Amino acid sequence: MDERHVSAVWRALLSAVAVLFLTACQQPADGASGPAAGGPPESAASTGYGVVFLGPADCSSRGGVVREVSCGSEKAAARVLARHTGAPSDGPACPPLTDFVLHISGSGPPGREAVPSGYACMRALESPHPGDPGQGGGPRTIVGDCVYGSREGEVRETACDGSGKRPPAFEVRSAVPRRALCPETTDLFVHLGGDRPVGCAHRV
Structure with a gap:
C-alpha cells in the first residue's frame, strides 16, 4: 500500500470520527418528550434528568406528563424553589413566592432508585405568577395579598385588583x-x- 493511499484512509477515518462526535454533541440536553400545552402540573413521577429528581433549582416541563428538564430547554416551565419529603400539610411551608405545589410520587425510572415521595415548591419561569403579592393565587397567603370571608372563621385569597371571582374585602399589610x-x-x-x-389585615 503506497503512502498516498494510507494518507487517504486516515483522512476518511478522521472524518467519520468527527461526524460521530458532532452528532453526539447535538443530542437534546433534556432527553425528554411530552405535550407542551396545558397549565401548571400538580403531580409528577420521577422520570429522570439530574442526580436528584426535581431538587432545588431544577426545572420541570409543562403538560400532563411532568419531567425534569434542563432549565435552558424550551420545554422548561417552572423552577424548584424548595423540595421536601412527606405531605405539604405535615412538612415545611413553601417559600412566599411559590406559584404552585408539585406532588411527587416515590416511583423511579428504570435503572434508578425510587425517590422519596414529597412535594416541590415551584415558581413559573414566565408570567403570570399567581404566588406574587395581590395576585390571588399560590399555596400561601403573604403580605400584600387580599382575602374575603368564605364562611365563619375562614377566609380565602382573591386578586386585589378585583379580577377574581370574588372582590377583595381585606388586604394583609404586615406579618407579626x-x-x-x-x-x-x-x-x-x-x-x-x-x-x-x-x-x-385591613378593610379595602
Whole structure:
C-alpha cells in the first residue's frame, strides 16, 4: 500500500470520527418528550434528568406528563424553589413566592432508585405568577395579598385588583409573630404560617 493511499484512509477515518462526535454533541440536553400545552402540573413521577429528581433549582416541563428538564430547554416551565419529603400539610411551608405545589410520587425510572415521595415548591419561569403579592393565587397567603370571608372563621385569597371571582374585602399589610404586635387599626387576623404566622389585615 503506497503512502498516498494510507494518507487517504486516515483522512476518511478522521472524518467519520468527527461526524460521530458532532452528532453526539447535538443530542437534546433534556432527553425528554411530552405535550407542551396545558397549565401548571400538580403531580409528577420521577422520570429522570439530574442526580436528584426535581431538587432545588431544577426545572420541570409543562403538560400532563411532568419531567425534569434542563432549565435552558424550551420545554422548561417552572423552577424548584424548595423540595421536601412527606405531605405539604405535615412538612415545611413553601417559600412566599411559590406559584404552585408539585406532588411527587416515590416511583423511579428504570435503572434508578425510587425517590422519596414529597412535594416541590415551584415558581413559573414566565408570567403570570399567581404566588406574587395581590395576585390571588399560590399555596400561601403573604403580605400584600387580599382575602374575603368564605364562611365563619375562614377566609380565602382573591386578586386585589378585583379580577377574581370574588372582590377583595381585606388586604394583609404586615406579618407579626403574635396578634398583640398588629397595629390597633387591624380589622382581621389572618393565619399565614412561617416564623411570622399572624397577618394583620385591613378593610379595602
